[in-house]
Amino acid sequence: MNQPAPPAVVDRPVQPVAKELAASSGYLLARIGVAFKTQAVAKAEETGFELQDYGVLAILSEGVRETQATIAEALSVDPSRLVALLDALEDRGMIARQRDPHDRRRHVVSITAAGGRELGRMRKIVRAFEDEFLAPLDSDGREALHALLVALAARHDPRCCPMDVDGSL
Amino acid sequence: MNQPAPPAVVDRPVQPVAKELAASSGYLLARIGVAFKTQAVAKAEETGFELQDYGVLAILSEGVRETQATIAEALSVDPSRLVALLDALEDRGMIARQRDPHDRRRHVVSITAAGGRELGRMRKIVRAFEDEFLAPLDSDGREALHALLVALAARHDPRCCPMDVDGSL
DNA sequence: TATTGTTATACTCTATAACTATA
DNA sequence: TATAGTTATAGAGTATAACAATA
Numbered sequence: 149m150n151q152p153a154p155p156a157v158v159d160r161p162v163q164p165v166a167k168e169l170a171a172s173s174g175y176l177l178a179r180i181g182v183a184f185k186t187q188a189v190a191k192a193e194e195t196g197f198e199l200q201d202y203g204v205l206a207i208l209s210e211g212v213r214e215t216q217a218t219i220a221e222a223l224s225v226d227p228s229r230l231v232a233l234l235d236a237l238e239d240r241g242m243i244a245r246q247r248d249p250h251d252r253r254r255h256v257v258s259i260t261a262a263g264g265r266e267l268g269r270m271r272k273i274v275r276a277f278e279d280e281f282l283a284p285l286d287s288d289g290r291e292a293l294h295a296l297l298v299a300l301a302a303r304h305d306p307r308c309c310p311m312d313v314d315g316s317l
Numbered sequence: 318m319n320q321p322a323p324p325a326v327v328d329r330p331v332q333p334v335a336k337e338l339a340a341s342s343g344y345l346l347a348r349i350g351v352a353f354k355t356q357a358v359a360k361a362e363e364t365g366f367e368l369q370d371y372g373v374l375a376i377l378s379e380g381v382r383e384t385q386a387t388i389a390e391a392l393s394v395d396p397s398r399l400v401a402l403l404d405a406l407e408d409r410g411m412i413a414r415q416r417d418p419h420d421r422r423r424h425v426v427s428i429t430a431a432g433g434r435e436l437g438r439m440r441k442i443v444r445a446f447e448d449e450f451l452a453p454l455d456s457d458g459r460e461a462l463h464a465l466l467v468a469l470a471a472r473h474d475p476r477c478c479p480m481d482v483d484g485s486l
Numbered sequence: 487t488a489t490t491g492t493t494a495t496a497c498t499c500t501a502t503a504a505c506t507a508t509a
Numbered sequence: 510t511a512t513a514g515t516t517a518t519a520g521a522g523t524a525t526a527a528c529a530a531t532a
Contacts, residue, residue, distance in 0.1 A: 163382075163391035164479040166375035168440070173459065174353045174447040176466040176477055179393075181350015183473050184343045206335035213332075216514065222332035224348075226501065231515060253508045253513040271337070278343040284468045290342065293465045297345040299453045304352050308345055310333040385491065395524065400492060422490040422531045 184281055191277045197270055200225070201242075204233055205267040208243060208259040215254050222307055242266055353450055360446045366439055369394070370411075373402055374436040377412060377428040384423050391476055411435055 169175045185199075192199040203223050213219050220230040234257060237243045242263035248254035259267070282290055301308040338344045354368075361368040372392050382388050389399040403426065406412045411432035417423035428436070451459055470477040 162475050163387045164476050165372070165391045166379050167479050168375045168379070169372060170470075170477050170479050172443075172447060173463045173466060174357065174450055176463070176470055177346070178350045178354040178357075179474055179477055180466060180469050181347045182354075185347040185351075187473075188343065188347075203334070203338060206337045210335050210337070217512095218332045222334045227513085228502090228515075229500070251509070251513085255514070274341075278341060281343055281473070282469070284472045285465060289465055289468070292461055294342045294345070296454060296458055296462045296465070297342060297349060299458070300349050300451070301339075301345055303453045304356075304450070305348055306331050307333050308339050308348055310336050310339050386489095396490090397492075397525090398523070420490085420532070424491070 187281070188274065188277055191273065192270070195273050197266070198233075198236075199274075200233055201237060202267070202270040202274060204230075204237065205242065205259055205263055205270065208257060209264060209267055212256060212258060216257060219257065224305075224307070237263065356450070357443065357446055360442065361439070364442050366435070367402075367405075368443075369402055370406060371436070371439040371443060373399075373406065374411065374428055374432055374439065377426060378433060378436055381425060381427060385426060388426065393476070406432065 164170070165175075189199045192202065200223070204219065207213070207219055207222060213222075216230055216234070217227050220227040223230070225233075234243060234245065238245060240262075241260055244258050244260055245255045246258075248256050282293075285293060298309060333339070334344075358368045361371070369392070373388065376382070376388055376391060382391075385399055385403070386396050389396040392399070394402075403412060403414065407414060409431075410429055413427050413429055414424045415427075417425050451462075454462060467478060
């Protein structure tokens with residue numbers, strides 16, 4: 149799956165960054181975070197889906213949202229981009245849009261049965277990839293990492309922390 | 318600076334992502350990593366420099382590299398982009414390029430005294446920002462996080478791990 | 487002919503703002 | 510007049526590939 153050791157380039161010395169940068173947790177965080185995302189996007193494409201679609205279907209599977217704008221905000225994508233994502237998913241029968249009878253400006257977006265099945269497929273692939281990515285860490289290490297990331301997210305990206313807010317979903 | 322605080326949106330509920338996503342360490346990693354990078358870039362701009370310049374100067378301050386290509390590879394930027402970065406730094410007198418007498422195709426890039434001073438200024442700002450970003454973690458938490466990130470980097474981005482390879486620098 | 491650095495081109499991505507239909 | 514969703518435009522950023530000079 150990964151290319152942990154490209155055979156043709158065995159003797160390439162691997163150019164290290166400055167020690168000063170490697171010593172920075174923030175730098176590592178950014179670089180590893182980008183690596184995870186990039187590789188996950190690639191893995192998704194290999195397997196025939198767009199990673200962002202996974203996020204959209206995952207949200208919809210946990211309940212209906214008031215408006216498209218709230219979905220976009222949760223995923224931190226621009227509302228105008230979400231339109232394109234929903235268009236594609238609707239074309240493939242994974243989601244359905246219908247007018248909100250109470251406010252006909254709004255679209256009520258819901259996941260279909262086919263969308264639910266596709267979500268299941270995506271979930272398996274994404275989780276397998278994540279497991280592979282975290283392979284260097286044992287069970288305790290993974291638990292510790294998650295707790296630390298949650299602590300940071302609570303401060304810097306509260307949308308990732310479905311805390312004790314209330315039963316909003 | 319900011320918008321005059323629209324009073325009508327004080328109670329905006331913060332739209333949470335799917336619990337399924339929030340439970341994924343990889344997802345958190347990507348999202349927090351991106352947040353750190355974005356905010357660091359913004360902080361740098363506020364203070365009058367480009368974040369990537371910090372990376373370039375940091376590398377050069379730790380020794381001379383064989384070629385520009387090795388610098389680009391270490392920072393994982395495209396060689397053609399590095400040219401623009403070096404051009405700007407050279408114009409400002411932060412670095413100097415001179416032909417390698419042994420191979421006149423190559424440029425030996427070195428940091429100047431002014432560049433060193435500017436690096437010191439950048440370093441202070443970046444470290445202060447990182448400290449602020451990691452505020453939710455105590456000393457033990459930060460240490461644990463760093464160790465976990467190093468373990469992941471060793472597998473996924475070895476350039477960030479100046480290990481026991483050898484005295485390459 | 488291959489490599490180093492550079493320049494130019496083209497492409498992708500995404501934010502901005504205009505537009506419509508409802509309220 | 511304001512809002513939800515949509516569409517269109519433009520701008521930034523970046524990879525690709527052509528180029529000139531050396532080897």
